[in-house]
Amino acid sequence: MSVSFVIDPLDFVQNAGIHHGKIPVDALVRLHDFLFDKEGELIYQISGQFDKHEKPGLRLEIKGKIHLSCQRCLGKLPHTIDLQTFLVLAKTEAELDQADEDEAVDAILATPDMDVVSLIEDEIILSLPISSCHTEGECSIQELEFIKNNLTNKKSAHPFAALLALKKTN
Ligand SMILES: [Zn+2]
Missing domain, CATH: 1.20.5 (Single alpha-helices involved in coiled-coils or other helix-helix interfaces)
Structure with a gap:
């Protein structure tokens, strides 16, 4: 099963686009390696905005629950996703390099056919804890x-x- 939602991100910002939806965890194939099972779904909202420096960007909110595997007992470990991020849209590779120098800024290259679902998947994977275990005594x-x-x-x-x-x- 796969889902996708494709936008031209710069157009999306120009039009002050806003979109929300649900993605079943089952559809986020790259995330599956980190999971105990594929139950649940995530809700998201994406909106096109300009930041305080008038740079175009995407504000992304992702919420939901997933089940990671505990690295100690391999059991089910519920994990809450509650992400809010602003991604500055770089129009060229050079602009992206420049933006990456500022650690406070998350930048992505604005490709004209950006898959929002894939972007959401990236953000979730980046947000996962490096080591995930139950708290002591809860294995x-x-x-x-x-x-x-x-x-x-x-x-x-x-x-x-x-x-x-x-x-x-x-
Ligand atoms: Zn455990």
Whole structure:
């Protein structure tokens, strides 16, 4: 399944364009590598605006919930996406290089057939935490069960081991 929404970004800004919609997580194929499952959907709004320096740009808001994989237990890790960003539109590669020198500015090249869905996917991937884990003690039940079973097995395999050890030292 794939969705796309293509704009000419400079036209979009000129016309003070605004658009909102929903994207199923399932459709964001490049994001799938980071996910536990493909459930959920994201809502987004994109609007064409000029920034305070009169530069054209795209304001992007993305909200929704996705499920990452915990890097410790590989269990489901709910993650909330709540992104707001302003991307300055560079008209040429040179302008893009110039804009990139300013760390406070996020710039993208204004190609005449920009796929907004792909842009949204990029922004989500960039926003993901480098390391994603459950908070301490919240790892998946399977892992806890596994540890518990392991402990029980050890106990039942050597019921008097601790006692013997005690006797020896005395
Ligand atoms: Zn975990």
